[in-house]
Amino acid sequence: MKITQIETYTYWIDWCNWLFVKVLTDEGLYGWGEGSLHGAIQSVETAVHELGAYLINQDPAGVERHWQAMYHAWRWRGGPTLFTALGALDIALWDIEGKRLGVPVYRLLGGPFRPRLKVYASHWLAGTQTPEQARDGAREAIQRGFDGFKWGPFNRQRLRENEAREIARATEMMAAAREGAGPNTEIFVECGELLSPRSALIAARAFEPYRPGWFEEPIPFENAKAMVALQKEMPIPIATGERLQSRWEFRELIENGGCKIIQPDVMHGAGITEMRKIATLADTYYIPIAPHNPGGPICNLAAMHVAAAIPNFLILEQMELERPLRDELCTNPVHYTKGTFDLPTAPGLGTDLRLEVLKERTYKPQPVSGSTESLWH
Secondary structure (H helix, E strand, C coil): CCEEEEEEEEEEECCEEEEEEEEEECCCCEEEEECCCCCCHHHHHHHHHHHHCCCCCCCCCCHHHHHHHHHCCCCCCCCHHHHHHHHHHHHHHHHHHHHHHCCEHHHHCCCCCCCEEEEEECCCCCCCCCHHHHHHHHHHHHHCCCCEEEECCCCHHHHHHCHHHHHHHHHHHHHHHHHHHCCCCEEEEECCCCCCHHHHHHHHHHHHHHCEEEEECCCCCCCHHHHHHHHHHCCCCEEECCCCCCHHHHHHHHHCCCCCEECCECCCCCHHHHHHHHHHHHHHCCCCECCECCCCHHHHHHHHHHHHCCCCECCEEECHHHHHHHHHHECCCCCEECCEEECCCCCECCCCECHHHHCCCECCCCCCCCCCCCCCC
8 A cells, every 4th residue: 555645624613724635545544634734834835735745646654754855854843733634644644544543533442441531511601791601611611511611711811911900800700610510520721821920829729619620821822831830839730731742741740740630632742643652641640641632533533543542641622612514514414412422432543624614714824823922921
């Protein structure tokens, strides 16, 4: 069997572009990958074809060998564009291998440890403005079967205008969300790098009575030493890692106790091959994995297969409001029941894609957001 062609497809999905990668062979088998980087998606698409040139006329078997070859293809190794392209191709190669051998990918990874995966509703309570809305939104998550959800309580502009008032407002919303969710529901807090070590501690102490499951990326991710120092003082677990791209980038954070949960992204973290190694490194330090999972259905399935095959899986992010579109797009949708995903049983990742479903969702340039005015004071 030889790889003959690599195709890419890009679609705008409300807030970002999904990039699907199809690796085809001369025997009719093909594999799906995904590289939906929030931002420079055209750069990723170009990198997929540049990296993918190595794969043409290669036997797709031996995914680790191909990963190493593509990783070392450029002297400078990585960055989010190249790692996302590598991740997309790696996922597609695992899909082909599972299909060729007639087994789900998690079987090739040594799993499964579990027949279903616990998931939480992400980007929940979006647009919520009042405590009453927060309370009702939390109750809706419970009604949908979730026993965990994640929300972002902090607003960049309001933090600039009056930090103390914004933290007090967010705390009031958190109290209402806890009231609506009840005592046994996990409420994860997305901080989005909006806080500083000083303000993160203030916010964590204010939120502590309402038992957040974690504070996600309370400060920017680049300085592992700063995250380590913060975790030592924080009364709430830190979760981080969605922007770290390899085991080497996770090493300092993990070895020095910079967080209680890590969140590698199977796309941006160079694919299934590397994510499994990141999980093994974390397991050495008894740190659980809650995969970052904001992409489309192929990203979701790839994360599921890794999660099924590692001992230190905690919970999987689920973009709940996108589930109808994902289900329509997949020939074999992931089965959701009461806050869990059943593992797919079909070979490879477990689905094909009906791309005609997305024909009206053509590519759009990603809007540029952000500000040069620092909040880290």
